[in-house]
Amino acid sequence: MMMGSLIVMAIFIAYVLRPIMIWMIRQTPKGKPVKESYIVSVFFMLLGCAYIGESIGEHFMIGPILLGLAVPDGPPLASALVEKLETMVSSVFLPLYFLYSGSKFKVFLIDAPSFAVVQLVAFISLFGKVIGTMLPSIYCKMPVVDALCLGLILSARGITELLYFQACLHYLVMDGQSYGNIVIALLWMTGLTTPIVRYLYDPSKGYLSLNRRRNIQHASPGVELQLMACIYSEENSPSIINILEMSNSTHESPICFHVLHLIQLTGRATPLFIDHQLGDKITSDSSVHTTQSQHIVNAFRLYEEQNLGTVVVKIFTSISPYDTMHDEICMQAAEKRVSMLIVPFHRQWTINGVSESALPIRALNRHLLRTAPCSVGILIERGALNRSSAITCMSFYSVGVIFIEGTDDREALVYAMRMAERLNVRVTVVRLVEPRRMKNRVLMNRDSDANLIDKFKADYTHIKRHDYKEEIVRDSVEVINVVRSLEGCFDLILVGRRHASESSSLFNGLTEWNEYPELGCVGDMLVCSDSTFDGSVLVIQQQKLGAVHHVEYVDSSIINTKQEPFTVVEMPHGTKV
Structure with a gap:
């Protein structure tokens, strides 16, 4: 019955x-x-x-x-x-x-002989399940470490087993002594397998092991440029399309643009990845996600049709939890051989100037800066860039580059030089130079920064719409004054996240007062609460090679790895330096 x-x-x-x-x-x-x-x-x-x-x-x-x-x-x-x-x-x-x-657990009912027998049986059972899982996994060409992790995961016990044993105790199928022994076995089995799996299983090793240069500076000329952009909502589409428009896709140097629509996993247990090129669709149960993704797909498909032969757009939807979303993004970037990954900033500015903060997105951006197998650009969407789209109108874009020195600044300048090839883009490079470097410039060996600057001046400054300026700065106050003087001059400013001379007097005191450390010193000046800059900012970090285990500006609550200490200070609105 x-x-x-x-x-x-x-x-x-x-x-x-x-x-x-x-x-x-x-x-x-x-x-x-x-x-x-x-x-x-x-x-x-x-x-x-x-x-x-x-x-x-x-x-x-x-x-x-x-x-x-x-x-x-x-x-x-x-x-x-x-x-x-x-x-x-x-x-x-x-x-x-x-x-x-x-x-329900009675310690005094447990005796040594029964305890030893039950724990021995539990250990043999655990060992048998792990081996029974590893053997077919290894036969199917799975790495030994991954096979061990899979065996430990399948051997872990949880609340379901506890419910079952409590029911057995309630219906007198087992006595209190057996229940106590089994509960102890459940505790040490789960307590043993969980930390071992956390230590052994690292999904990032699939893309962090890549040693090839994948950035815009070292991309082969005349070869299709691979770019990827992450989108959280429909509001991110116009600014991303404008960035794609400025990236100068031509028949000689086309662009393959990968769009990844990121959706937080809620109300389901299994992450979902949809390839819209294959005609995959989200189930009818997810009508909200279907509408959002379809609008994004339609916008980029329309842009692709308008630029047929020069732009190829591939659109995907990833539904996964924010804690592991960076692994999905990095894996896709590695598989697609992406040179730069563009992600929106965690704060969004609306038309009336009100911004909303999303802490999980900020943590995700920090993860990407740490582990991305390519260059990363954090796009702060402000001004006309996120209110108009290249689909509906052809605009003239004014782009500025703040150049100091270092790999990130060179990556930003190379990207701006590609934009300068487009007729509706005006590029202005503003280089900040210390007086001692001005004096020693003739005697110095020509480094990578100087060579790239010379290339820009030789190839682009003779074109009237492009310009190059040098500003002599002696300390951090003059750096702030120069950056603030650019407010209202550009639709988009490209800036490197890190600089080779951050230990010099130009940045004294700036690092300690950063409101957004993940943007670097200069990027934080343009985006902080007391900034009046009304244009968009693209903070660029060139691909990091050989620095996998180095963590920059990552909160200890986000990841469990060694990190350098940093200080985030909340500045009252209206405070001036």
Whole structure:
């Protein structure tokens, strides 16, 4: 009777309750939240399934588990349920349940012989499962370390086993002594496997092991340039399209532009990657994501049609949690052989000047600066760049480059030189030079910075729309004055994130007062709260080779690796240096 009742309950959930939830999703307009009455109805279904499960003789968790499997994954319903329940379940109910489980544990009932036998059996079982998983994995050409991690993951115990053993204790299938021994085995098995997997499994090794130069400065001329841009919402599309427009795609040097629409994973357990070139579509349960991605796809497809033969756009959608999203981005950048990855800044400026902050996106950008297998550009979208699109109008863009010295500044200048080839782009290079370098310039060996500057002056300054300026700066105050004097002069400013002379007097005191350390000193001046610069900024970091384990400006709560200390100071609005 119990098994028959369980089958009937499963059929009722699958063919009655699930269609009701699908109807709720269809009744919800695209982009709108689910009605509270629908959420409450699902909660009543949950309580009803728990009561029925207990009434037919099963564990009360059986009904809710079956109902959870029947809920359509993704937004709007599943994500709304997660948002409503996650805090209460994770912060209140789950700790109380573990406290209840601990109260059933009787230490004084455990004796040495039974304890030794049970732990030995548990160890042999763990070893057997790990070996049984590793052997077929190694046979299928999986690396030994990954096979070991997979075996440990499949051998870990969780709350499901604990529920099962509590049910056995409740129905007197086992006594208190056996329950205590098994709980101890569960604790050390989970406590042993989790840190070992965290230590051994590193998804970044698939792309950090690459030693080839993948940046714009060392890209082969006349070869298709590979660029990638990340987009979080439709509002990012106009500015990204404008950047693509300025990048000067021609028949001699075309651009393959990879667009990755990033969506946070909510309401489902498995990450999803959609290739829109293959006609993949998000399921109908995710109507909100379908609408957002389709608008982005339409915008870039239209731009590709207008520039047929010079631009190839490939669009993807990645639905994954923010904690591991950087691994997905870096893996795609490595597979596509991307020279530069462009990501939006975590703060967005609206037309009325109000900005919104998204901390997970800021953490994601820091991860990308640390691990990206290519150059990275953080785009701060302000001014006309994010309000107009090259699809609807042909604009004249004024681009500025702040050049000091170092690999990042050279990467920014090389990218600007590619933009300068476009007829509707005016490029102005402003070089900040210390007096001692001015005096010793004739005696100095011609370094990479000087060679690149000479190339720009020889190839572009004879064209009237381009310009080159040198500003002599003696200390950090004069650097700030020069940067502030550029406000209102450009639609877009390109600046390197790091500079080779950051230890010199030009940057004394600037690092300690950075509001956004991930943007570097100069980028922070243009974006900080008291800045009046109304144009967009692209902060560029050239690909880092041989510095995999070096971490810059990364919060300890984000990753568990060694880092250099840094200070973030919140400056009151209106404060002047």
